[in-house]
Amino acid sequence: MPALSRDDVAHLAGLARIDLSDAELDTMVGELGVILESVAKVQEVxxxxxPPMSHPLPLANxxxxxxxxxxxxxxxxLAGAPAVEEQRFSVPRILAED
Amino acid sequence: MNDITRHSAAELSHALATGELSAVEVTTAHLERIAEVDGEVHAFLHVDGEGALAAARRVDEQRAAGEELHVLAGVPIAVKDVLATRGLPTTCGSRILQGWVPPYDATVVARLRAAGLPVLGKTNMDEFAMGSSTEHSAYGPTRNPWDLDRIPGGSGGGSSAAVAAFEAPLAIGTDTGGSIRPPAAVTGTVGVKPTYGGVSRYGLVALASSLDQAGPCTRSVLDAALLHSVIGGHDPMDSTSIDAPVPPVVEAARRADVQGLRVGVVRELGGEGYQAGVRQRFEEAVDLLVGAGAEVVEVSCPHFDYALAAYYLILPSEASSNLAKFDAMRYGLRVLPAGVDEPSAEQVMAATRDAGFGDEVKRRIILGTYALSSGYYDAYYGQAQKVRTLIARDFEQAFQQVDVLVSPTAPTTAFRLGDKLDDPMSMYLQDVATIPANLAGVPGMSLPTGVTDEDGLPAGIQVLAPAMKDDRLYGVGAALERLLLEKWGAPLLAHAPVLTAKGA
Structure with missing residues (x-):
C-alpha cells in the first residue's frame, strides 16, 4: 500500500469539505499513516x-x-437554521461567478 | 431514607410506590447532588432542573389521582447528549451543534418521558461519540469519580460518571464499538449494549448506522433491566428496529440463575495487552460462576484478532457519510471563510467544518473518505466487510457450543487524562474486546469485578449473548453481581472516594 502524502490528505480533506490548515495537514499525514498501517491488517485475512456484511440484520425493503x-x-x-429568508433556508451562492 | 441519591432505581421505585418518597423529593435530591459535585466531575453539558421538576410534579399528581404508573415513574435519568431532546440543547459534544435545540424527541427519550422518568439533563461525550475517554468533547473532559485525574471511559463518560457519582440513578448511553461498556468498567458501574435493532435509533445522531445502539447505564443489573424494558421494542420510525417483543430481561435479572449455563471464555480476548489486575479480577469472577453451577469452557474466535482493524475502516466510512449532513445550511454552526468576498456554499461548508469539528472527528472523516475512494474501496472497506462476516460466523460457531461468552471489558483500568491523546491507535485499543459485538450485532453487558490490586481502580467483565437473547446477559450479570456483593459486603461504589464540592 502506498503511503499517504501530504497532497493526498489535502485532496481527501477537499473531498470531505474540511478546510484544514497547514499545521493540521502536517499532523494528520503522520497520524493517518500509523492508523492505515494498522487497519491494513484486514488484508491478511x-x-x-x-460475502461482505454491511449490516447485522437480514432486512430488506x-x-x-x-x-x-x-x-x-x-x-x-427552520428554527435551528443559521439564516432564514421568506420561510426558507437562506444559503450562500451555489454557483461560481465565471 | 437518609441519602436518596445512594439508592438504586429499583429501591427508589419502591419508595415512590409506597409513598415514602415523592418524585419531587427524589429529583430535587439528584439536582442538589449535581450542583454539589458536577463542577468537579463535569458529567453534564446541560442540566434541566425546571423541566425535571415539572415532570416529577406531574408524576406525583398522577400518583395522587390513583393513576396506574410505570414502575420507573418518578425515577430521574440523565441522557447522553447524542439523543435529540425536544426543547433541550443537543450538541453531541461538538462545537458544530453548539446551541442547537431539536424540534423533536428521539424515540428513546419519548419513551422515557411517557414512562414518567424526569430528564435531569444531557451528559458529556466524545464529539459525535468518537473516542474512548470523553477527552474529545468540545466542552472539556468528564472526570472519573474514582480519581478526578483519570478518564471515565468514552464515548459515554458523562453517563457512566453521572451514575458512578450518584448524580443520577440511571442514564442512557450509546455504544458503537464500546461507548457504554468500557466506561461502565472503568467507573465501577453496569452498562448494556442491547442487540442491534433492539432499541430504536430514531433521533440518535448517527455515528455508524450499522453499529450504533442505545442502552442502559446503571449501578445494578436489575436497574439496567428495568430501563432496558422501557426503551426497548419495535419502533416504526426506525427501519432497522426489530419487530419482536423485548426479551424478558427483568425476569432474568430477578431469577439470577446460572445453574447448568454454558459459559465460554474467549481465548482471543484477555491475554497479552490486558492489565494483570484486570485479568485477575476477571478470572475470580469466572470462578464464582463455576461455583454457582455454570459450566465454563474456553472458546476460540480466531477472527476477533482482526475486529479492531475492520472496525476502524467500517466506522470511519459510515461516519464520513453520516457527518456530511453538517453542511452549515440547515442547522448548527455557519462560519464564513476569512478573506473571501462573497464565498460560495462549498467554501462556507469547508470553513464551518474546519472550525466546528475537532481533531478526532476530522481524522475519522478523512480516513473514511479514503477507505471509500475508488481504487482503495476493495482493499479497505470491501475487505473489512468480509472480515465482518467472518467475525459474525465466529460468534455463530461459539454460540453453538455455549450460551454466553465472557471476557474482560476493557484491557486496562482508567488511564490518566491526557495519556493517550497524542496516540490515536493506543486510544482505539481500549475498545478491542467490545468491538466484535457491535460488528456482529449481538448484545453485551459490562459489570464490575472489583478493584485491581495494583491501582485500586475498578475493572469489569463483559458478557455476550446471541442476538435477541439479551435476557441471558441479565441472568448471568445478576447472578455474578449477587455473588460479588456477598464477597465484598457492600457495593463496589461504596469504596469510591467521597466527592465533595471541593473535590475528592
Missing part, C-alpha cells in the same frame, strides 16, 4: 469467497403505509 401523519411545522424545521 483470506476472504475471497466470503422495510416500508410503511403511505399515509399522511403529523410532521414539523415550517417554523420548527
Amino acid at each position: 483470506a476472504a475471497d469467497e466470503v 422495510v416500508t410503511r403505509p403511505d399515509e399522511v401523519r403529523p410532521s414539523l411545522t415550517a417554523e420548527q424545521a
Whole structure:
C-alpha cells in the first residue's frame, strides 16, 4: 500500500469539505499513516469467497403505509437554521461567478 | 431514607410506590447532588432542573389521582447528549451543534418521558461519540469519580460518571464499538449494549448506522433491566428496529440463575495487552460462576484478532457519510471563510467544518473518505466487510457450543487524562474486546469485578449473548453481581472516594 502524502490528505480533506490548515495537514499525514498501517491488517485475512456484511440484520425493503401523519411545522424545521429568508433556508451562492 | 441519591432505581421505585418518597423529593435530591459535585466531575453539558421538576410534579399528581404508573415513574435519568431532546440543547459534544435545540424527541427519550422518568439533563461525550475517554468533547473532559485525574471511559463518560457519582440513578448511553461498556468498567458501574435493532435509533445522531445502539447505564443489573424494558421494542420510525417483543430481561435479572449455563471464555480476548489486575479480577469472577453451577469452557474466535482493524475502516466510512449532513445550511454552526468576498456554499461548508469539528472527528472523516475512494474501496472497506462476516460466523460457531461468552471489558483500568491523546491507535485499543459485538450485532453487558490490586481502580467483565437473547446477559450479570456483593459486603461504589464540592 502506498503511503499517504501530504497532497493526498489535502485532496481527501477537499473531498470531505474540511478546510484544514497547514499545521493540521502536517499532523494528520503522520497520524493517518500509523492508523492505515494498522487497519491494513484486514488484508491478511483470506476472504475471497466470503460475502461482505454491511449490516447485522437480514432486512430488506422495510416500508410503511403511505399515509399522511403529523410532521414539523415550517417554523420548527427552520428554527435551528443559521439564516432564514421568506420561510426558507437562506444559503450562500451555489454557483461560481465565471 | 437518609441519602436518596445512594439508592438504586429499583429501591427508589419502591419508595415512590409506597409513598415514602415523592418524585419531587427524589429529583430535587439528584439536582442538589449535581450542583454539589458536577463542577468537579463535569458529567453534564446541560442540566434541566425546571423541566425535571415539572415532570416529577406531574408524576406525583398522577400518583395522587390513583393513576396506574410505570414502575420507573418518578425515577430521574440523565441522557447522553447524542439523543435529540425536544426543547433541550443537543450538541453531541461538538462545537458544530453548539446551541442547537431539536424540534423533536428521539424515540428513546419519548419513551422515557411517557414512562414518567424526569430528564435531569444531557451528559458529556466524545464529539459525535468518537473516542474512548470523553477527552474529545468540545466542552472539556468528564472526570472519573474514582480519581478526578483519570478518564471515565468514552464515548459515554458523562453517563457512566453521572451514575458512578450518584448524580443520577440511571442514564442512557450509546455504544458503537464500546461507548457504554468500557466506561461502565472503568467507573465501577453496569452498562448494556442491547442487540442491534433492539432499541430504536430514531433521533440518535448517527455515528455508524450499522453499529450504533442505545442502552442502559446503571449501578445494578436489575436497574439496567428495568430501563432496558422501557426503551426497548419495535419502533416504526426506525427501519432497522426489530419487530419482536423485548426479551424478558427483568425476569432474568430477578431469577439470577446460572445453574447448568454454558459459559465460554474467549481465548482471543484477555491475554497479552490486558492489565494483570484486570485479568485477575476477571478470572475470580469466572470462578464464582463455576461455583454457582455454570459450566465454563474456553472458546476460540480466531477472527476477533482482526475486529479492531475492520472496525476502524467500517466506522470511519459510515461516519464520513453520516457527518456530511453538517453542511452549515440547515442547522448548527455557519462560519464564513476569512478573506473571501462573497464565498460560495462549498467554501462556507469547508470553513464551518474546519472550525466546528475537532481533531478526532476530522481524522475519522478523512480516513473514511479514503477507505471509500475508488481504487482503495476493495482493499479497505470491501475487505473489512468480509472480515465482518467472518467475525459474525465466529460468534455463530461459539454460540453453538455455549450460551454466553465472557471476557474482560476493557484491557486496562482508567488511564490518566491526557495519556493517550497524542496516540490515536493506543486510544482505539481500549475498545478491542467490545468491538466484535457491535460488528456482529449481538448484545453485551459490562459489570464490575472489583478493584485491581495494583491501582485500586475498578475493572469489569463483559458478557455476550446471541442476538435477541439479551435476557441471558441479565441472568448471568445478576447472578455474578449477587455473588460479588456477598464477597465484598457492600457495593463496589461504596469504596469510591467521597466527592465533595471541593473535590475528592
